[in-house]
Amino acid sequence: MEKIDGINSELLESLYHGNGYSTYEIADLFGCSDEVIRARMIEHDIPRRWEVIIEPELLESLYWGNEYTTLQIADKFGCCDVTIGNRMKEYGIPRRSSGIRVTGFTFNGRQKEILEGCMLGDGGLYKHGINYYFCNFDAHKEYLVWLQNHLGIENFSKVMPRYRFVRDDVPYGYRFWSKVIPSIRGEHKKWYPDGKGTINNPTRKIIPKDIKLTPIKVLFWYIGDGNYNKRDTTARFTNSLIFEEWLPLSKKISKVLNVDDGLSINKDRKDKKGVQKYYLRLNKVATSKFFDMVDSLGFDIPDCYLYKFGKEKLCQNEN
DSSP states (O other), rough: OOOTOOOOHHHHHIIISSSOHHHHHHHHTTTTTHHHHHHHHHTTTOOOOOOOOOOOHHHHHIISSSOOOOHHHHHTTOHHHHHHHHHHHHHHHHOGOOOOTTOOOOOOHHHHHHHHHHTTEEEEEETTTTEEHHHHHHHHHHHHHHHHHHHGGGGGOOOOEEETTOOOOOSSSEEEEEEEEEEGHHHHHHTTSSSOBSOOOOOOOOTTTTOOOOOOHHHHHHHHHHEEEETTOOOOOOEEOHHHHHHHHHHHHHHHHTTHHHEEEEEEETTOOOOOEHHHHHHHHHHHHHHHHHHHHHHOOGGGGGGGGGGGOOOOOOO
């Protein structure tokens, strides 16, 4: 076999999988034939790009659930991003810049209330190029499946796990994305007035000052960012907002619950910049009225979040 000076398994793997060089290009660098390079790859057990095995579910989860780029995924699997792109095409996984468009879809009145309630909590609106998406992250798969059904499941991706590292077996949460919905462009401008809120630069969403709260919006807001204190049997909205943001919102919530008092704005932690943040607490009377209002809406709250309403039930197994 032809001898090659200056090449070892690490360098060969780096050139082929890291830099994305072809065997012909590597051969040209070392002044040998590509057959020699292929033989060396076999000798060092370096897989060819088409031999990189990535399960479709994991690839979809990393790209859409964890929001990894194709370059980041390629780095994890020791191949080039072209290979990842080819695998996505092979598996029918849409790219973020060219997702499936549902141009004619608009949320009906009830769905729009749910959407805005989610946006007050853990929901997000993102844009990539000219495309707009809604997504929601949560610790419980059960809840996201339930939420999809209320928003129109045919317009959303399946619920996908998010992993802290590629080879973790246990996800730390779940996420779904909508298909490309041009009609939410106006909603994006309301929640991200600076024009950002992109996949690569999510930034902090801003609650619109003119938002009108309804019982449904308050319910989904609480599910996303609410907390129930068993010790004193009170509910809290735990968004980390400054006092001036909470003041008008607390008045709007009081109006929805039809209470004159019983809501208090309390100090929470300071953020990384040292800005004092606050949460909203409902006293026992306001909490009782809130829960009565929730019951009157008729939603079958998933078991995993009944504890937020003072009801104990175990969540179904997420795995």
